[in-house]
Amino acid sequence: MTEAVAASSRREQILATAAELFAARGFHGVSVAELGTACGVSGPALYKHFASKDAVLAEMLVSISERLLTVGRERVAGSTGPGDAVRRLVAWHVDFALNHRALIVVQDRDWSSLPDDARARVRALQLDYVDLWAHQLRGHHPGLSLAEARARAHAAFGLINSTPRSGRLPDDELRPVLAAMAERALLG
DSSP states (O other): OOHHHHHHHHHHHHHHHHHHHHHHHOGGGOOHHHHHHHHTSOGGGGGGTOSOHHHHHHHHHHHHHHHHHHHHHHHHHTOSSHHHHHHHHHHHHHHHHHHOHHHHHHHHHHGGGSOHHHHHHHHHHHHHHHHHHHHHHHHHSTTOOHHHHHHHHHHHHHHHTTHHHHOOSOHHHHHHHHHHHHHHHHHO
């Protein structure tokens, strides 16, 4: 393993561990020393990978917002039309929500702790993601205004992103329930 790959893997491990800790105890409820201990290093060793705890939160939420948009665009590009694109977007977002519950909690609860520049970047990425959905919804429902299409996309996100609080079924049973509900709401 090259040094760059090892550093990348360590950063990813720190981000994953931080997401779980922040989701459980809140951003302000976790110290750098506790984060380091959970990652198997000293707190100060984290500074080799991130400038600060704020930088950990920023990278965590910016990178996942970038990933949502990138994969969303790939799903749309591989679709056969707007209805198929919406189904692909729903499937992607359901998979994301089931696999990244901690990130959803952190995004909801610790949004205000993001540094201003990271908050602006996440917000811009999120708006692009909403518009990706909205344009497909408008293609499927001619005459739908952009504002209503955006509202429908946000409502679907609310349904799907409820997974950290509503996981009363095993994921393999919850996945088709969430997808079917979101598809019916969005596609009619």
